[in-house]
Amino acid sequence: MGVFTKFGVRLLLALVLLCSCSIGYESDIDYSLMPVKQGDKWGYINAKGEYIINPQFDGANVFTDNGLARVWVGDKCGFINKKCEYVIAPQYSSATDFFEGKAWTVKPKGAPVLIDTKGRSCFTLKNVRTVYNYSGGLAVVVDDNEMFRAINTAGETVFELSGPAFVTNFVDGLAAVQNMDRLFGYVDKNGKAVINSQFYGADFFLNGKAIVRADDMYGVVNKEGKYVINPQFAEMQQDYNKFLIKIGEQYGWCDERGKIIINPQFENAFPFFGANLAAIKMGEQWGYVNKEGKITVNPQFQFALPFIGKVAWVKSADKWGLIDEDGKFVVNPQFNDVLCSYRLFIPVRNYVVSEYFDVEGIISWINMMLDGNKVDGMTVTQTTISGFRKKYNLGEKGVSVEKKYSRDMSYEIYANGTFYENVSDGWWGTTTKQLPNARLDYVTIQLKLKDNENTRPLYDAVINALGGNNGKRGSGQYVKVKASPGIVTIYVSDKQIKDILNDNLGWSNY
Incomplete structure (x- = not known):
């Protein structure tokens, strides 16, 4: 999440149902099958907790809407379909998920290669060090001299960045960048500065708004760079038509204009992400509140993740299970781990690092x-x-x-x-x-x-x-x-x- 990684815990979500995020970012995750870990192997279950793909992998990721999931066998990764057939055999030391129909892959001692969903090579980039996933038709690459540039789907350079770094992908038409003075601003897909570098931190745009940091406080700007919420919060995170905020050491919510709608009172929290309930922490336990801030599922879990539709993963007695909105288990805690994806809720940055020695x-x-x-x-x-x-x-x-x-x-x-x-x-x-x-x-x-x-x-x-x-x-x-x-x-x-x-x-x- 760029400059906002300290916000709570980085979400690792693997939840049920095929759905799209309702905060202006369309998810391409398919949650009809969910990766879970039992013992030291990963497999996939359905919404009833039944194994559809038995535990057999050393690592497993979520399925995307193209029907593929990234899995690991030993130290190599490949991609399977929902029948547990290898569409692309494990052969890569690293790979991104598929974004916009393409994935970056790196074989041992190899350069980044862009592949399609059939595993066919599109092109290779030898003179780069790091490559980020495609977003909005552009991918960010970093060369050995730590110079950043944006490339199109043919691998052609669209523009080079004059400052030191991109800090987000292109989302909502803009990308956050950092200049030589370590100040943050935004560029469009042609590399034109549309909001001058002036902030001490900047996140991606969604629905025409972005969270930025001025001095030690966070606020929200529009695409003209004007504040719609003045910097006043210790932390902020996008949450559909509102924001999860932190004042002092407590979390709560404000609306799109910065007005408090749920008083800060929780030790930690995750956004609603369009669901009816949000996970909150009180003392050492996690529970859930509704949009009025009323506790509907009493804090009782070791950990709790956001709802997708009508279910959510929670951790109890060191095992993971699924609950409904009443807090009742629909899948009893039994899994050692669950793999989830922040990608369902917000734009993420997947990348690979070249192993190519020229x-x-x-x-x-x-x-x-x-x-x-x-x-x-x-x-x-x-x-x-x-x-x-x-x-x-x-x-x-x-x-x-x-x-x-x-x-x-x-x-x-x-x-x-x-x-x-x-x-x-x-x-x-x-x-x-x-x-x-x-x-x-x-x-x-x-x-x-x-x-x-x-x-x-x-x-x-x-x-x-x-x-x-x-x-x-x-x-x-x-x-x-x-x-x-x-x-x-x-x-x-x-x-x-x-x-x-x-x-x-x-x-x-x-």
Whole structure:
């Protein structure tokens, strides 16, 4: 929920009935089957508590209206239909649910791939780090340099964000963003700022209204950025035609104009979300109130979740069951856990993180660095140490520079040679004297990898690109290469490298 995650507990809802949210956000969740956990496995029950799909999965998610649910077998996830048939076999290390008919998937060591409900690949994004689900026809992606952009359903960039971050998807035509000063505002689907960044927090728009934070208090603005409820509450959450609010340490409700309609008196609460009753906490127990604020189901449960239609999940004696609006169990507490989805009630942000290690891109960069018998544009043995220091803006004693290539790799360039000499101090000893005009013998490029498992594939690609781990290239350049988990080291010069023993080259597991 963006900046509002501290509001109560993050809902995990799996409730009965196929329905749509009544707060202006159309849900695509199908609750005719509900994921439940018994023992250490997940299965699916119907509204009567009967197993339709026996417990067999290591993880299970809700069904969406396309008839698919994401499930886990071991550490891989795939998608099943309501007959418990795999439509898309477990093969992904991570995946989103389906949104607008598409889901993002990542295979082990792979890049994000967008798939359709048949599991067919639409396209792959290699040069990204994180990808969020589609919403309103656009998806937000983040690259290795932490730059945000919005892409369309063909994977084409619609616009790049000038500030540091998106904080919501596009909902109700707008997305909340944060600028370089860490202030929040809103952009439309063309990237145009429609509400200038001015808030200390901002959530998604629904029904033309959004909750924002000014200083330490929350209020509500319309799409012109004008306050319809002045900042005055410690917390707020959208709730159809009203808002769940917090004043001091107590929760209650206000209407669309900010007028209190249920006095703050509860230790915690969930919104009504269009139902007749809302879950509230008094003392250590949970119960339910109606829209007039009257307690209709006395606090008696360890935990209680919002109603969907006429039923709600509650926890009693460490087990989950379903109750009706009178507080009577329609499915007795018997399940270890229930998996639910906030997605029924509010727009959520699903995402995957790329596992792709761009060996091809790194090799291309190395070839560029070593182009024309040079290293980063330097003819090694014709470059003085002072010239090396000037090139990389080093101090008077610097002999190396470290840079970030990507989130997966950094690299360090070392100058190697004799850059000092000992001379008499005029008495009985010696002192060290710099030799600013001394030339380099060779350069070391050390590639430092975040994930050790990426080292061997990169090393193999490097020696293939350079023609081996010890020799003279066609350009006349001499190279030597060694590697161990986490580090690939390349020694380069335009003359033979005598200081590096051949026995130290190649791959080492240490």
